[in-house]
Amino acid sequence: MASISIEVNSLICFNNENYLVKRISDLDSIIGERTSDLKKIRIPINEIKSPIIEGDIDTSPTAAYSEEEWEMARRRFEIIEPFxxxxxxxxxxxxxxxxxxxxPSTIYRWLERYESSGLISSLVPYQKDGGRGKGRISEKLEPLIQDIIENQYLRSQRINISQAYIELQLACRNENLEAPHINTFRKRVKAISLEIRTKNRDGKKNAQEKFEPIRGLYNKATYPLSIVQIDHTLLDIILVDNETRRPIGRPWITVAIDVYSRMITGFYVSYDPPSSMSVGLCLSHSILPKEKYLLNLGIEGEWPCWGIMNTVHADNAKEFKGRVLKRACEEYKINIQWRPIGTPHWGGHIERLIGSLNGVLHTLPGTTFSKKEYRENYNSEDKATLSLIELEKYLSMYIVDIYHKKVHSGLKVSPMFKYTEGLLGSGSFGGYGLPAKVSDEDKLKKDFMPFFERTVQRYGVKIDQIYYYHDILRRWVNSNDPKIPSQKRKFIFCRDPRDISIIYFLDPETRNYYSIPCRDITRPSVNIWEFRDAIKHLKDQGAKSIDEDKIFDAYERLNNLKEESKIKTKHKKRRTKEGRTNVHESIKKIQSENLDTIDELDIKPFDDIDYGSY
Structure with a gap:
């Protein structure tokens, strides 16, 4: 199951028990009724899991499938999509x-698999194993199930699932067939979209009021997460290494915004120029809940943006058109619309947001400002005190505590108010309901993360001068390609640049990812940019050859240098500390500047930003 429906009467799981959603309390919780004893309790939305149902389809990461397998799944989806x-x-x-x-029974099976999971990958042909040990609905039983659903359950009499199942049992007895388990039948009914159930059981008018989007301009967002705009920019600030405090450079940000409410759905900051990696990590951050993320940063605010968006608006840059992103968006039914050429206003919401974020950074030490004349008497590198993780925390605090809560000039209300109203309703407006929650968060992260291929050697795998090994790799050491036996087999790996102490190996047989640590587990956890800085330090010292030991030794020496500098420049470090740790004070300063609205900063169109100026 790709997503968890959080609607009244939908089935969910909490603490390993199934519940029916009885009421949506707010953006953080629901009232659930336990199916075993009908007891009602309040359930935090961030702790909701997929319901326990027999026969759930187990899907693999999209990278596990060959081009031929994926194309077969797409062709099957094209056949069943009209139904x-x-x-x-x-x-x-x-x-x-x-x-x-x-x-026909084959088409019904495809429909069942897709409607149960919501994933195109569920239509990838199964590995043939003779079907031993697996139950399958017979060709004679399939039409009976469909007939009961269409002519008994999906009718204005509104009989419940148990009553419809009794009708199925009677029909099976008349045909001398064994009825399927009630969970199988319930799963088939629940797989039907709520819109179809509402239309047939409550009437077309009720369905239109709840689900029909208001028609408008092609880029007009009519409900939360209907359209999300995403783009990048180089931020106006120089950052330092988190440990050594040496200046590293200006970071890039990839940020996404919900056009309907102007809520920021997610972002990603790094020192790397825009790429498929930054787009993928920004989208996964947008889709997934933020509670753990804020907890890890030590932020107490709320950021209730989660769920799969319907459409992503992006420009025509190559990072938005890669194979991994295309396949991931197909998997989760995300429609990508490219910015029409010659229409810079088309992405205006995200561009204004980016300008606002850069304007906020001009209050921080190490800013490069937006205009050259402002930098003439200001040494940005010398003033820099914030690291990448500290900037990420600063931006998150600004988003959660200020941006989402201030009145937006275009909306006349705050983004949080508009977003909450769009989901839960206000007055006579009933709202569009909470978005579905992704059931397998780890799969989604990997699906949006670009992968690379490597052979497995006796030492394991070598990436960027670092060796990785785990016993799970042992059986694949020096293995040959099954299609071209004369060549070594290459395997799929992926890595999060924010922690390169671990890579992820996609086992071609189980089609699951496994964590592979550094061969030397005593190595510290570092990000790719700190690692590159250590390499640069070695090269500056004239190292003729560079290996893993030398790199981490250099990183350790840089840390020692940091400790020595604390003693030698105590007074300077005190001033640096004051500038670096006063995140809350900077937030208060922004609030005191009486910025009544969000969009009143002097910014220029995103297309006109000159990234090479600095």
């Missing part, structure tokens, strides 16, 4: 089976 929003679809499925030369 996903239909209730009485038996006749259309029969016509499609004749057109494509596929048995």
């Amino acid at each position: 996903l929003q239909l209730t009485n679809r038996a006749s259309q499925i029969n016509e499609s089976s004749e057109e494509h030369g596929i048995h």
